[in-house]
Amino acid sequence: MPDFVLWIAAVTLALTTISLLISRSWRWSIGLLALQYFATFWLLFAHWPLNMSASVLVTGWMAAAALGMTRVNIKEDPDADTSWPQGGLFRIFAAALVLMAISAATGSLSAWLPNIQLPMAWGSLILIGLGLLQLGMTLQPLRVILGLLTILMGFEVLYTVIENSILVAGFLSVITMGLALAGCYLLVLGEQST
Amino acid sequence: MSAPIVWIAVPLVLAVILLWLPDERWITFLGTVISLSLAGLAYWLPPDSAQRLFGLSLRIDSNFAFSGRNISLTAADQVILIIVYGIGAFWFFGTLATGSAKRIIPPGLAIIALLVASLAVQPFLYAALLIEIAVLLSIPMLAEAGQKTGRGLLRFLIYQSFAMPFILFAGFLLSGIEAGPADIALISQAAILLGLGFAFLLSTFPLFTWVPMLASETLPYAVGFIMIIFPTFSLVFGLNFIDRYSWLRDSADLANILRLIGILTLVSAGIWAAFQRQLGRIFAYTAVAETSLSLLAMSLPDRQAGLQIAFYLLVPRALAYGVWTVSITILKRQAPDLKFTSLQGLARKFPLASAGLVLSNLALSGIPLLASFPVRQALWEKLAAQSPSTALWFGLATLGLWAASLRTLAILTMAPEHTLWEVNENWSQRLLIGTGLVGLLFLGLYPQWAQPFLANLPLMFTHLGK
Structure with a gap:
């Protein structure tokens, strides 16, 4: 896999994850999640065979579709996020800080995982770091699930470097789908309470 | 087959x-x-x-x-x-x-x-993935229909999900150092990741905040199930790690770390339990304290004795959690919430549920004649021989748990004078709580009853069991 493809995927991940953090519209958020999975697919493809990488992509898109289809039937406006802080500027600033910290830490990750390429390390750490930031800023089930899926995606990218078992890939796909379904369930319950 | x-x-x-x-x-x-x-x-x-x-x-x-x-x-x-x-x-x-x-x-x-x-x-490391899938399956059990998703449930999902990546990465790092510690830096990195993973999984100090939140916002009986099943398997998973890696098994630092984390968790849970005014939260802190007892047992230098104590705690724990959460669920139906102010004097109307609640609380506080006492006493004795200061803190935490149970008893019996006693529990509730209470008393009086059954449990570990 040429390095520039990996870099394009990693930059796409950075842009989509920051946008996911800022976005107030659930439609945009679901779309960005799907785009994240597409970029992740290219990173995974550097170490895993096509069928295994494609399974992550397909599961991710199914997860995004399930969340989207559930959310589209909910009338309540969950964009009224009550958690602190709400400002877009603050989120951009926090994301920039996380990006700086990650860029500094990326080099040392290769000491742990010698086979990892720089764009993979950078992309995965961005997913994990910004996913954590997302989790720290919200109490909405949809956003929590998006944050967890983002972190799991980052972990998957790192883990492909050390593990190529079909069973692990299968389990990770089940967990991705399970998280999405748990999110759908919580969204539906939230709707019933209104 | x-x-x-x-x-x-x-x-x-x-x-x-x-x-x-x-x-x-x-x-x-x-x-x-x-x-x-x-x-x-x-x-x-x-x-x-x-x-x-x-x-x-x-x-x-x-x-x-x-x-x-x-x-x-x-x-x-x-x-x-x-x-x-x-x-x-x-x-x-x-x-x-x-x-x-x-x-x-x-x-x-x-x-x-x-x-x-x-x-x-x-390899046993994949257990982390299966535990995560089990966590996801517990969401329908814990989510309350017709209510907005609570913070406790979201935190439960987040914290338990965090455990998996830490443990899998620690496992990867440890795979290079199975036999002995060749690289000290690698060992410390693996140990930190492993420690974080199990801290999330076992909800030790300070990562147990979701437990009282969850217990106060959802069905207590479901929380009881989660609090008995998940820590039990997480403990066995952790013991598998210790059993597998000889350098971890023989490390003196491991015992010190387990003792420190165990006592921090126990003391914080015990003290906080004493100041709670909500039954669900008292149960949650007691459950957290129970997990910490297992960690303390694992920290004992006599591994065999430690394992026996950790496993002997399981049966009285399961029985007490069951009776406690059944009783809370019965009382919850009679009051708008589980706050002390809402439950005042309910012992006169629901004497069996109140007795179940108080006695299971007392049992898990280590009161003599009740189920947990003999095992807790053995653990306390061994801790005192190892570290008197730890034993002192253990006593302080136990006092906190006692205080919580006595406050519960006081609130439940605080009915206006001349209120008549009634028994409003139905037959199935009477049967279940009654059997549970007899079980708690029986296990307290005859602790040796479970010995032949549980003695073989450590054999599931190749090295620790010998």
Whole structure:
């Protein structure tokens, strides 16, 4: 896999994850999640065979579709996020800080995982770091699930470097789908309470 | 027939079938019978042994190959299979008194099956993935219909999900240093990741904040199930790690770290329990304290004694959690919430539920004559021999738990004068709580009863069990 493809995927991940953090519209958020999975697919493809990488992509898109289809039937406006802080500027600033910290830490990750390429390390750490930031800023089930899926995606990218078992890939796909379904369930319950 | 099919695949399939049954009572009876049958089968026909039935020789093989990996339940897993499916049967039968069978039994059975799979999967590291899937399955059990998702549930999901990546990465780093510590830096990195993973999984100090939140916002009986099943399997998973790596097993630092984390968790839970004014939160802090007791037992230099204590705590714990959460669920129906102000004087109307609540609370505080006392006493003695200051803190935490139970007793009995005593519990509730209370007293008076049964449990570990 040429390095520039990996870099394009990693930059796409950075842009989509920051946008996911800022976005107030659930439609945009679901779309960005799907785009994240597409970029992740290219990173995974550097170490895993096509069928295994494609399974992550397909599961991710199914997860995004399930969340989207559930959310589209909910009338309540969950964009009224009550958690602190709400400002877009603050989120951009926090994301920039996380990006700086990650860029500094990326080099040392290769000491742990010698086979990892720089764009993979950078992309995965961005997913994990910004996913954590997302989790720290919200109490909405949809956003929590998006944050967890983002972190799991980052972990998957790192883990492909050390593990190529079909069973692990299968389990990770089940967990991705399970998280999405748990999110759908919580969204539906939230709707019933209104 | 292989053991993983019997104790993993079959209950998973049956859990799906139970989900479609319309009648709650049928779900209760079938769920109890299935769980009890699996526990009985593990007792009568453990893996890799043969029995004759009607002239036929029956045998269950221990191995099953799946996706190129071996899944194996051996004869050494017999006792844990009996215990977890036994706990399952006890809990599922309790839904007769608490209701919500459909919400608890199908996911509960699937959770037990997945956690049994986490014991069986090879390499054992993959257990972290199965535990995460079990966590996801517990969401329908814990989410309250018709209510917005609570912070406790979201935190439970987040914290338990964080454990998996940490443990998998620690496992990867440890794979390079199985026999002995070649690289000290690598060891410390692996140890930090492993410690963080298990801190999330076992909800130790300061990561147990979700437990009281969850216990105060959802069905107490479901929280009780989660708090007995998940820490038990996480503990076994942690012991597998210690058993597997010789440098970890022989490390003096491990015992110190376990003791420090255990006592921090115990003291913080004990003290906070004493100041709570909500029954769910008191239960939550007591449950956190119970997990910390297992950590303290694992920290003892006499490994055999430590393992025996850790496993002996399981039976009284399960019994007390069951009685406690059944009682809370009964009282919750009579009051708008579980705050002390709402429950004042309820002992006059629900004496059995109140007795169940207070006595199970006292049992888990280590009161003499009740179930946990003999094991806690043994642990306290051994800790005192090892570190008097730790024993002192242990005593302080126990005082906190006692204070919580006495405050609960005071509130429940604080009825206006001349209020008549009534018994408003129904027959199934009386039967369940009564049996549970007799069990708590019996285990306190005759602790040796469980000894022959639990003595073989450490044998599931190759090195620690010897």
